[in-house]
Amino acid sequence: MNPPEPASGLRWRPLTPLLLAAGAALLLAAVVLRNPVPLFLGLPLLLAPVAAGVAGPRGPPHAALTLTAEGSGPEVRLEGTVRAPPGVDARDLVVEVDRPPGLLGDPRPRFEWSRSSVKFRASWSAPNPLITELVPPPVVWRDPLGLVERRVSTSADPLVITRYPPELLRIGAVRLERTTPLPGETRSRRVGESGEFHGIRVARPDDPPRQINWRASARAGYRLANEYDLEKTGDILVLLDARPTQLGSATDERLFAIARAAALGLSDAFLAVKARVGLGVFGEFLEAVPLSTGRTQRIRIETTLKRAHLAAVAPPPERCAVAVRRAFPYGLTTVVFSTLADDSLTDLSPYLRRRGYPVMVLSPSPLPLLSEGSTLTGEDEKLAERIARLARRNRVARAWEEAPTIDWTDYWSLGQFVDFVRRPRVRRAG
Amino acid sequence: MIEFAEPSRLRAVRPVSLAVLALPAVFLGYLSGFPGGAGFVLMVAAVAAAGVLRASRIPHRAAYAPVPVLIGLLLEAVAAPVGFGTEVVVGLAGVAFLVWLADDPARPAGGAVRGLSGVALPALALGIAWSSALFLPSGVVPLGVAGALLALAIAAVAFLVGRPSLLDRGEARS
Numbered sequence: 001m002n003p004p005e006p007a008s009g010l011r012w013r014p015l016t017p018l019l020l021a022a023g024a025a026l027l028l029a030a031v032v033l034r035n036p037v038p039l040f041l042g043l044p045l046l047l048a049p050v051a052a053g054v055a056g057p058r059g060p061p062h063a064a065l066t067l068t069a070e071g072s073g074p075e076v077r078l079e080g081t082v083r084a085p086p087g088v089d090a091r092d093l094v095v096e097v098d099r100p101p102g103l104l105g106d107p108r109p110r111f112e113w114s115r116s117s118v119k120f121r122a123s124w125s126a127p128n129p130l131i132t133e134l135v136p137p138p139v140v141w142r143d144p145l146g147l148v149e150r151r152v153s154t155s156a157d158p159l160v161i162t163r164y165p166p167e168l169l170r171i172g173a174v175r176l177e178r179t180t181p182l183p184g185e186t187r188s189r190r191v192g193e194s195g196e197f198h199g200i201r202v203a204r205p206d207d208p209p210r211q212i213n214w215r216a217s218a219r220a221g222y223r224l225a226n227e228y229d230l231e232k233t234g235d236i237l238v239l240l241d242a243r244p245t246q247l248g249s250a251t252d253e254r255l256f257a258i259a260r261a262a263a264l265g266l267s268d269a270f271l272a273v274k275a276r277v278g279l280g281v282f283g284e285f286l287e288a289v290p291l292s293t294g295r296t297q298r299i300r301i302e303t304t305l306k307r308a309h310l311a312a313v314a315p316p317p318e319r320c321a322v323a324v325r326r327a328f329p330y331g332l333t334t335v336v337f338s339t340l341a342d343d344s345l346t347d348l349s350p351y352l353r354r355r356g357y358p359v360m361v362l363s364p365s366p367l368p369l370l371s372e373g374s375t376l377t378g379e380d381e382k383l384a385e386r387i388a389r390l391a392r393r394n395r396v397a398r399a400w401e402e403a404p405t406i407d408w409t410d411y412w413s414l415g416q417f418v419d420f421v422r423r424p425r426v427r428r429a430g
Numbered sequence: 431m432i433e434f435a436e437p438s439r440l441r442a443v444r445p446v447s448l449a450v451l452a453l454p455a456v457f458l459g460y461l462s463g464f465p466g467g468a469g470f471v472l473m474v475a476a477v478a479a480a481g482v483l484r485a486s487r488i489p490h491r492a493a494y495a496p497v498p499v500l501i502g503l504l505l506e507a508v509a510a511p512v513g514f515g516t517e518v519v520v521g522l523a524g525v526a527f528l529v530w531l532a533d534d535p536a537r538p539a540g541g542a543v544r545g546l547s548g549v550a551l552p553a554l555a556l557g558i559a560w561s562s563a564l565f566l567p568s569g570v571v572p573l574g575v576a577g578a579l580l581a582l583a584i585a586a587v588a589f590l591v592g593r594p595s596l597l598d599r600g601e602a603r604s
Contacts, residue, residue: 014493015496015531018496018497018500019500020587022500022504023587025504026504026507026508029507029508033508035508035510035512036512036517036563037507037510037511037512037513037516037517037520038507038508038510038520039559040507040517040518040520040521040524040556040559040560041503041504041507041520041521041523041524042524043521043524043552043555043556043559044521044524044525044527044528044552044553044555044556045524045527045552046583046587047551047552047555047587048528048548048549048552049587050551050587051547051548051549051550051551051552052545052548054551055547055548089544091537091538091540091541091544092544094537113538142537143545143548144532144534144537144541144542144544144545144548145528145531145532145545145548145549146531146532146534146537147531147548
């Protein structure tokens with residue numbers, strides 16, 4: 001349910017009562033003192049708010065608002081334009097842009113006004129991978145004296161800002177196991193990650209050298225890449241562990257935000273190659289997005305990840321395995337996002353494996369976050385870091401006994417995970 | 431690519447509109463009935479305080495900029511002696527105050543020009559009032575009638591303040 005839209009009628013600003021009170025006081029003084037001089041000051045003060053209200057738009061105006069977020073990696077560049085409705089000077093429009101949570105940088109964007117439009121730009125940075133939402137900023141018409149204002153309606157949708165490690169875009173080339181037979185399908189003669197040749201397209205920065213068509217690039221003068229009919233209609237389940245850990249709610253929240261962003265990146269990569277992707281968020285219970293593909297599925301996954309939050313209690317892992325078995329077919333390749341911060345008895349992977357799901361664990365390490373908040377210095381700090389690192393290695397090694405586990409320490413890089421997933425021999429061994 | 435210029439500190443003060451406010455206000459302080467040039471000093475201090483508050487980058491501090499000028503003008507107008515010249519200066523100070531309000535440094539430049547329609551109506555009313563005072567015979571009875579009319583005007587304004595939607599041309603969406 002959408003929140004109720006604020007009233008678009010005329011509103012007095014805080015200065016108006018002040019002027020009216022001063023005007024009334026001057027009138028009273030004039031009558032009491034039998035001196036007409038205060039009346040001459042009171043008159044403009046009393047009439048100014050009414051004149052300001054009459055001079056502005058007499059109905060609820062509607063403006064066109066466009067928002068774009070650009071940049072890559074941690075950089076987020078927001079640009080927006082508000083086109084003023086006819087009869088309204090854009091210089092009288094006030095746009096209130098708030099920095100979305102999770103981003104750092106200028107709290108207020110920089111504005112440029114012209115008669116017909118307001119343009120604004122902000123440079124923010126994401127300290128970690130994230131999914132956040134920028135709600136369309138409220139636009140208000142305000143008279144130049146600042147006495148009255150009226151809300152301007154806009155029709156822009158919320159802008160979702162996602163930042164995840166760029167290596168994830170390469171991961172979609174992995175051949176996944178299918179859980180459903182496709183009637184009448186024929187396998188490509190060419191096995192591997194490419195499939196049949198489909199055509200040539202302009203190369204992207206993340207295209208591997210082997211995919212570049214060097215002859216065509218030499219003829220065209222710019223880089224072109226081969227595009228293949230990918231036959232991968234494999235399935236994958238992305239499962240987020242949203243149970244609280246002993247790290248505390250603040251660290252848990254940050255790690256969960258990072259995991260959510262990576263889960264969206266992983267889903268994007270596989271959805272881009274027509275794979276079926278399912279999503280599960282296991283907090284107190286399992287919230288599942290069933291397997292599907294396409295843009296609609298991308299929106300479903302994004303919406304679920306945006307509103308996903310940590311649970312207040314940690315239920316037994318068996319509950320997750322049972323719920324996954326009900327929602328997803330047997331044999332589904334599963335990537336579990338878990339911090340592995342608690343005792344190994346709480347790990348999801350053994351329970352999922354017993355139910356027939358080949359599991360791979362991607363574990364965002366809490367060590368970088370813990371070292372940020374450390375109060376130790378010098379030798380003590382080094383010693384504490386070393387002990388924490390050893391404990392973490394031990395924890396990951398124990399998790400490896402059940403399923404391949406990647407320790408994710410650099411939040412802006414998932415090269416290690418992508419390389420691991422792209423090696424079929426190692427993957428099958430898991 | 432949009433290029434945005436950093437506003438300078440001088441632009442933040444908006445010296446032209448500050449001068450427009452300062453001239454009649456300080457002159458009113460000079461004309462007012464305060465002894466020993468206290469009125470003059472009071473108005474200079476009020477205008478200076480308003481300028482400093484407006485130049486502040488902190489929005490909630492800048493919002494209080496009109497208060498010292500308003501208080502200064504209020505005190506000066508109440509203490510000012512009766513006279514046609516004083517009435518003109520007081521009225522001009524009121525209009526100049528509105529012009530200064532329109533030239534808010536937190537808003538795009540040119541506010542004083544855009545806000546002319548909001549200033550013109552009070553200025554027109556002021557002109558009519560002053561010419562009436564100048565050309566019509568005055569006495570105790572006309573002052574009472576004027577007071578009653580102004581009381582009615584205040585009641586009308588208060589009514590409008592309570593129902594701003596009356597100024598809407600169409601039905602406001604809720």
